[in-house]
Structures are given as C-alpha cells and as structure tokens.
Amino acid sequence: MKTKGGYFHRILDVDLTTGKAMARPFDDEFALRYVGGRGFGARSVADNLAAHGGRVNPLGPENILVVAPGPLTGTYLPAAGKCSFITMSPATGIYADSSMGGSFCVELRQAGYDALVLRGAAPKLSYLWIDEERVQVVPCPELAGKRCLEAEGAIKEAVGDAAVKVISIGPAGENRVLIACITGDWGRQSGRTGTGAVMGSKNLKAIVVRGGKDLPVADVPKMREIGDRGYATLRAHPLFPLWQEQGLMSVIDYANSMGFLPTRNFRDGHFDEAERMDGFVMKSRYKIGDGACFGCPMCCSNICLVREGKYAGTVVEGPEYETAAMLGPDVGVSDFAAILRSNQLCDELGIDTISAGSLIAAVIEGYETGLLSLDDVDGRPLRWGDADAVHELIAKIARREGIGNTLADGSPGVIKRFPQLKPLLLQVKGLEQSAYDCRCAISMALAYGTSDIGAHHARAWTIAKELEMGRDWSLEKKADLVIYHQTIRPLFDMLGVCRLPWIELGFDERYYAEMFEAVTGVPTKLDDLLARSRAIYDLTRRIAVSHGVSRKDDYPPDRTFDHPVETGPLAGHVLSRADYDRILDIYYAKRGWSPDGIPPAE
Amino acid sequence: MPRRLAVVPERCSGCRTCEVVCSMARFGVDNPKKSCVRVVTLYPHPVIRMPVVCRQCGEPKCADGCPTNAISRPNGVVKIDPELCVACLKCVDNCPFGAMMAHEDVETPFNCNLCGGQPQCARVCPKQAILFVPTRILGQDHRLATVLNYAHMKEVEFVEEGEKKRLRYAEVERSRDEN
Numbered sequence: 001m002k003t004k005g006g007y008f009h010r011i012l013d014v015d016l017t018t019g020k021a022m023a024r025p026f027d028d029e030f031a032l033r034y035v036g037g038r039g040f041g042a043r044s045v046a047d048n049l050a051a052h053g054g055r056v057n058p059l060g061p062e063n064i065l066v067v068a069p070g071p072l073t074g075t076y077l078p079a080a081g082k083c084s085f086i087t088m089s090p091a092t093g094i095y096a097d098s099s100m101g102g103s104f105c106v107e108l109r110q111a112g113y114d115a116l117v118l119r120g121a122a123p124k125l126s127y128l129w130i131d132e133e134r135v136q137v138v139p140c141p142e143l144a145g146k147r148c149l150e151a152e153g154a155i156k157e158a159v160g161d162a163a164v165k166v167i168s169i170g171p172a173g174e175n176r177v178l179i180a181c182i183t184g185d186w187g188r189q190s191g192r193t194g195t196g197a198v199m200g201s202k203n204l205k206a207i208v209v210r211g212g213k214d215l216p217v218a219d220v221p222k223m224r225e226i227g228d229r230g231y232a233t234l235r236a237h238p239l240f241p242l243w244q245e246q247g248l249m250s251v252i253d254y255a256n257s258m259g260f261l262p263t264r265n266f267r268d269g270h271f272d273e274a275e276r277m278d279g280f281v282m283k284s285r286y287k288i289g290d291g292a293c294f295g296c297p298m299c300c301s302n303i304c305l306v307r308e309g310k311y312a313g314t315v316v317e318g319p320e321y322e323t324a325a326m327l328g329p330d331v332g333v334s335d336f337a338a339i340l341r342s343n344q345l346c347d348e349l350g351i352d353t354i355s356a357g358s359l360i361a362a363v364i365e366g367y368e369t370g371l372l373s374l375d376d377v378d379g380r381p382l383r384w385g386d387a388d389a390v391h392e393l394i395a396k397i398a399r400r401e402g403i404g405n406t407l408a409d410g411s412p413g414v415i416k417r418f419p420q421l422k423p424l425l426l427q428v429k430g431l432e433q434s435a436y437d438c439r440c441a442i443s444m445a446l447a448y449g450t451s452d453i454g455a456h457h458a459r460a461w462t463i464a465k466e467l468e469m470g471r472d473w474s475l476e477k478k479a480d481l482v483i484y485h486q487t488i489r490p491l492f493d494m495l496g497v498c499r500l501p502w503i504e505l506g507f508d509e510r511y512y513a514e515m516f517e518a519v520t521g522v523p524t525k526l527d528d529l530l531a532r533s534r535a536i537y538d539l540t541r542r543i544a545v546s547h548g549v550s551r552k553d554d555y556p557p558d559r560t561f562d563h564p565v566e567t568g569p570l571a572g573h574v575l576s577r578a579d580y581d582r583i584l585d586i587y588y589a590k591r592g593w594s595p596d597g598i599p600p601a602e
Numbered sequence: 603m604p605r606r607l608a609v610v611p612e613r614c615s616g617c618r619t620c621e622v623v624c625s626m627a628r629f630g631v632d633n634p635k636k637s638c639v640r641v642v643t644l645y646p647h648p649v650i651r652m653p654v655v656c657r658q659c660g661e662p663k664c665a666d667g668c669p670t671n672a673i674s675r676p677n678g679v680v681k682i683d684p685e686l687c688v689a690c691l692k693c694v695d696n697c698p699f700g701a702m703m704a705h706e707d708v709e710t711p712f713n714c715n716l717c718g719g720q721p722q723c724a725r726v727c728p729k730q731a732i733l734f735v736p737t738r739i740l741g742q743d744h745r746l747a748t749v750l751n752y753a754h755m756k757e758v759e760f761v762e763e764g765e766k767k768r769l770r771y772a773e774v775e776r777s778r779d780e781n
Contacts, residue, residue: 074622074632074634075622075632076619076622076623076626076632103618106634110633110634110635149645149646163642186643186645186646187645211635212633212635212636212705212706212707213633214631214632214633214636214707215631215632215633217631217632220626220630220631220632223626223632224623224626228726231619231726231728235728244615244728244729288649289612289615289649289651290613290614290615290729291615291616291651292615292616292617292728293617294617294618295617295618295619295622296615296617296619297617297619297728297729298728299615299617299728299729301615303649305649315646315647315649317645
C-alpha cells in the first residue's frame with residue numbers, strides 16, 4: 001500500500017560522537033508495519049541490539065535513544081500531542097519506553113522528521129539543535145548542573161527564539177541517576193525507566209527543535225470532519241468540566257474512596273488525610289491556571305502556585321495523580337504545598353516522581369521498622385510525613401549524595417546495597433510500581449507483572465474496570481482485559497497520541513483508525529492497527545527474553561501476596577499466589593507464549 | 603452586527619487547537635506555523651498563555667508605511683491585496699501586536715480574516731479563551747475586574763449582632779491578579 005500522508009519518510013540519525021547527522025529514508029512497508037512512535041523505536045532498538053551481538057550497555061555510547069512522535073501527532077484529533085522515548089533502560093536493563101506530551105513532538109515533525117535516533121556520546125556536555133535541515137551538536141559546558149527550567153530558558157535565549165521547543169535533563173540525568181527523567185515544554189516529562197540517564201550518558205543536556213513544514217495529511221477535509229466530531233464528543237461528556245478543572249488530580253478522591261490509594265509504601269490503601277491534598281484542595285487554594293498538551297481540550301495539567309508559608313513561591317506544572325499519590329500518601333505527607341515542592345524539585349532536578357516516591361517510601365519504612373540503621377540513612381531519622389526529609393532525599397538522589405547515591409540506582413541498586421529491603425521495594429523487573437494498589441484487582445497485578453517495561457500502569461490500567469464491573473469475572477475475562485489494554489494502549493504510543501480521552505472520557509477507539517486512514521490515505525481498520533501493536537508487544541518481549549526475562553520476572557511485588565491492605569474499604573484484601581499463577585498461565589496461552597512466557601520467534 | 607475577536611488569556615491552556623484549525627481554514631493544511639493566531643507561552647515567572655491574533659484595528663498600523671498601499675480595511679477586516687503586495691514584510695514589523703504573520707511558503711504576509719465571519723479559532727477553543735463578540739461588549743471583563751479590585755482594596759467593616767466584622771473579596775481578586 002502506498003501512503004499519501006502521515007509520514008515524511010525520514011528518520012534523523014545523529015551520531016553524537018562525531019556530530020554527524022543524516023536523514024535516513026524508510027519506505028511505506030516499514031511505515032505501515034511499525035506505524036510510528038514506540039513501533040519505530042522498538043524496531044530500531046532491536047536492530048541496534050542485533051548490530052552489537054545482542055547486548056549493549058544502556059549507559060554506553062552503543063545504546064541508542066529514539067525520540068519518536070507518531071503519524072497522528074499534531075493532527076486535528078483531541079490530544080494528538082505525544083512522543084515516545086525508546087531505549088534500553090539503565091534502570092531495568094531491558095527494553096523501555098516512556099512518553100511525553102506537549103508541543104516538542106509536533107515541532108519535531110514540523111522540522112520534517114518522523115523520528116530521531118541518537119547514538120554515540122558527545123565529547124563534552126552539549127545540546128542538539130535541529131533547525132529543519134541544519135542539525136548541530138553545540139557544546140554547552142555552561143549549562144552543567146543547571147536545572148531543567150533554567151536550562152530550557154538559557155537555551156531559548158542562546159538560540160534567540162523563545163518559540164523553539166526544548167527538552168532537557170537536569171542534574172540527575174547528568175549524574176546518570178537511573179531514575180532520571182527528561183523534561184520538556186516547561187514541565188512535561190518522559191518520566192519512567194531512566195531515559196534521562198541515557199541522555200546524560202550521551203553528554204546531551206538538551207534537544208532544541210524548530211520547524212515550519214506542513215504536516216503530511218492525505219485528506220485534510222476528512223480530517224476536519226473527524227476532528228470536529230471528536231472534539232464535540234469530548235466537550236459533551238458529563239465529566240469534561242471536571243477534567244478541565246482537576247485533571248488527573250480528581251483520581252485522589254476516587255482512589256481513596258475505593259481503597260487503593262498507595263499509603264505508607266503501599267502498606268495501606270486508604271489515607272485518612274486525603275482530603276487535605278485532593279483535587280478540590282488544589283483547585284481552591286493552589287491552582288492558578290490550566291496547561292494542556294498540543295491539541296488537547298482536556299487540559300489536565302494544573303499549574304499551581306504556593307502563595308504563603310514555608311513553601312511560598314513554589315510554581316509547578318502539576319501535580320497529577322501519580323505524583324501527588326507517590327510523594328503524598330505513599331510517604332505519609334498530606335501538606336499539599338509540600339507535595340508541590342517535591343513535585344517541583346523532581347521536575348527541575350530531573351527525577352521520575354513515581355520511582356522517587358516509591359524508593360523514599362521504602363527507605364522510610366526500612367528505617368521505621370529497624371531494617372536500616374541511623375547510619376544507613378545518613379544520621380537523619382526518617383518518619384512518615386516528614387516533608388523536609390523527603391525534599392532532602394530528592395535532592396540527594398539528584399546529586400548522588402549519601403543514601404541518595406544508593407536510591408539513584410533504583411530498586412536493583414537498593415537491593416544490592418540493602419538486601420534486607422527487598423520485601424519493601426514495590427517493583428517489577430526493576431521498575432517501581434505506579435500509584436495503584438493491585439491487591440484488590442488481580443487484573444491490575446497481572447498488568448504490572450507482565451508490562452513489558454516493568455511495573456507501570458500505562459500499559460494496562462484495568463483496576464477501575466475490575467472493581468466497578470468485573471469483580472466476579474472469570475480469570476479468562478480478566479486476562480483478556482489486560483491483553484486488550486496492552487494492545488490498544490501501546491497503539492496510542494505508536495500513533496503519537498494520548499490515551500486519556502479514551503480511558504477517561506470514553507472516546508471511541510474507532511476514531512483512531514478513521515483518523516489514521518484520513519491522514520495516511522490507506523484504508524485501515526482498528527483491528528489492523530491492533531495487530532501491529534500486538535506484534536510490537538511480542539517484539540519487546542523477545543528483547544526482554546533475550547536478556548533473561550521469563551515467567552519468574554512476571555510477578556507483582558511481594559507485598560501484593562503477603563501484606564493485606566490495612567484499613568479502608570478494601571481492608572484485608574490480598575492476592576493468592578495460586579490465583580496469580582493460574583491467571584499467568586491463561587495470559588501466556590492467550591498470547592501464544594510458552595508456559596514460561598517465551599513468545600514464538602519472529 | 604460588527605463583531606471582533608477577543609482574547610481572555612487567563613483561560614488559555616496553551617493547547618494550540620486554534621492554530622491547527624486556523625491553518626486548515628486559511629491554507630487547507632495542518633501547519634500551526636501558518637496560523638493567523640499564535641499562542642505565546644511564558645513560564646514560570648510569570649505564567650501566561652496567550653493567543654495573539656489580529657485586532658482588525660480601525661487605523662491599522664500595519665498599513666502605515668506599506669510602500670504599495672496594499673493594506674486596506676473593507677468591511678472592518680484588515681486585508682492585504684496580493685496583487686499590490688511586494689512582500690517586503692514591513693507590515694510584519696509594524697504591527698504593534700505581532701499579529702501580522704509570515705511564512706516562507708506563503709507569498710505574502712497574512713493576518714486573520716475572521717474566516718468570513720465565522721472564526722474557527724473561537725469555534726473550537728476548548729476553554730473559551732478566544733471569543734467572537736459584538737464590539738460594544740469588549741472591555742467588559744476589565745470593567746468587572748476594576749470593580750472587584752476596588753471592592754477588595756476597601757475591605758468592608760461592619761457590625762453584626764454587636765460584633766465587629768470584616769468582609770474581604772480576596773478569592774475573587776486573587777484569580778485576576780496572579781494569573
């Protein structure tokens with residue numbers, strides 16, 4: 001099939017060691033088979049592994065970092081403003097991707113590229129300046145140690161254009177903190193799996209892009225018609241106003257009332273002081289404006305300001321649910337202003353808020369239960385709810401100081417130094433679990449266990465559906481739900497759009513096939529796209545398997561089985577290993593993988 | 603009834619949907635850089651997201667100094683005559699609002715033409731940050747703000763059941779002031 005739009009058919013390949021850049025062409029067969037975004041990234045990462053005998057050091061120059069929007073990025077479809085960062089993760093050692101919203105992705109496409117592949121390592125700290133055809137690696141020793149926002153501002157000034165789009169890493173990325181993120185557009189993150197450390201290992205402080213090309217769209221009138229319908233549907237949704245008002249912060253109240261809000265390192269699922277830090281508190285006392293990713297009417301980003309008190313002057317784009325939960329209840333903090341400060345510190349120093357919250361919670365619990373000595377925690381006693389200690393730990397992680405140096409290596413690093421903390425670390429495959437307690441929903445446990453990047457909710461978020469509709473469903477049906485999520489949600493990352501309109505406001509998935517057809521001019525059914533997504537899932541699984549991953553690594557954190565929820569509506573809930581083993585068998589069989597979780601060869 | 607585009611920056615989320623629909627309506631392409639409306643974002647000090655669009659000035663400054671007199675204002679819409687325009691881009695410099703646009707693919711500079719009376723940006727804005735309103739109601743928001751600010755500054759004191767009380771309008775004033 002020949003495409004009439006959707007692609008520039010050019011991947012920008014930059015060797016940072018030599019500073020050489022080259023636009024590599026690709027054909028329609030590649031485009032349609034891998035679609036874009038995560039699809040392009042997974043293929044590139046697999047090819048790069050093959051070229052290096054199957055192994056790369058994630059922090060070595062031989063690893064690649066792929067930055068990939070998708071064919072729908074920047075089109076007239078609600079929330080079509082995302083791109084994926086794909087690499088071999090230094091945190092988990094296996095395939096990883098993380099996505100970021102905002103405008104950077106659209107600008108990269110407008111520069112005429114479908115994706116960017118970074119390889120090698122710059123001789124000294126530099127930023128990459130992509131001005132359509134003109135691509136340069138610019139040394140920037142003066143930006144060493146700068147926080148993300150400072151760096152973004154300084155670069156805009158240096159290139160003399162405030163409208164360029166910038167993504168950058170903070171000190172954490174420079175220090176190869178394995179939970180380092182990449183920040184863009186003043187406050188959007190590619191948060192998980194340590195993509196910021198990979199950028200740091202390449203001595204790449206930032207990427208700056210400017211472009212003005214028409215996005216390739218086969219049928220603009222058709223796109224307008226689909227988009228008009230799509231935006232109208234969202235606007236008419238009864239929850240739309242709440243989304244604009246609170247964004248993902250509305251989930252705090254929901255999670256707490258349902259009983260799965262992570263509290264004190266997931267010991268509990270209910271936080272007594274949740275009403276001090278929920279979306280209503282944010283709205284009435286801290287929110288000063290809305291922020292949105294490109295083309296998104298839901299504007300789920302809440303720009304918050306602390307006006308008075310100890311944390312006065314804190315301004316941050318956020319928090320969203322994960323951040324507020326992991327740096328709030330999960331470490332016992334209920335002061336919303338303190339949570340905002342934690343959020344700001346993580347964003348500006350360049351650390352993933354989920355992993356940071358999770359690791360800090362484990363250390364607090366470790367100290368509190370006597371598994372860690374006062375010496376282990378640098379002589380400062382740690383207590384639940386001590387916001388100052390949390391802030392100090394965040395800064396120490398970024399600087400790799402004291403215990404921060406251990407936490408900077410993520411769960412695997414903590415286990416290595418303090419093996420006794422293993423049961424307290426909520427992680428799968430080395431990636432810390434997101435802010436949904438899965439003891440109440442086996443499908444969510446399966447989602448964490450089998451997610452191809454580790455315990456992240458983005459691949460499959462089934463907890464609400466199971467609790468609201470499917471408590472009595474068979475394990476077969478629950479496994480089907482997980483596989484469906486793991487198929488459609490990565491598809492959004494391939495198309496370069498956000499999943500939230502679909503998962504939160506019931507946006508019909510058929511829109512995406514319809515839009516793909518209008519944009520590429522290639523007749524497409526949703527099932528065609530889902531089949532391609534599924535093939536990518538098998539591909540990323542094969543990469544993991546080639547790195548030793550098998551059934552033994554597909555289990556949720558121990559706490560899921562051996563520590564019942566302490567209080568709240570789900571008090572006493574815990575999952576049984578036997579049930580989990582059964583659902584895992586069913587899951588593998590449905591995917592066509594062996595009982596040990598090995599997919600067939602490509 | 604003559605109408606104008608009005609912008610309420612406090613409401614803008616910076617999503618740039620206006621830019622997408624404008625480029626489609628004006629040039630039949632998806633290209634935010636060919637939009638007649640541009641969202642400018644400042645962060646974090648101060649936090650501002652603001653769409654900039656042609657105000658269809660009664661005495662268009664962009665026309666001042668146009669060497670070929672290519673700019674006129676028929677029916678209240680500032681328009682460049684492509685036959686006369688020599689694309690010197692002086693108008694782009696002269697517009698005090700930065701609302702005259704240029705793009706290397708487009709022969710002449712371009713500005714908002716109000717989409718023939720149905721501006722698409724105002725139609726799709728998910729936050730109602732761009733409005734298409736009768737000219738006479740422009741400034742209403744600021745009049746309201748002026749009154750509220752005044753009320754806040756005064757801090758009303760009153761006595762209720764023998765007890766002295768104070769009434770402040772802090773909540774309302776705050777959102778205007780700090781956005």
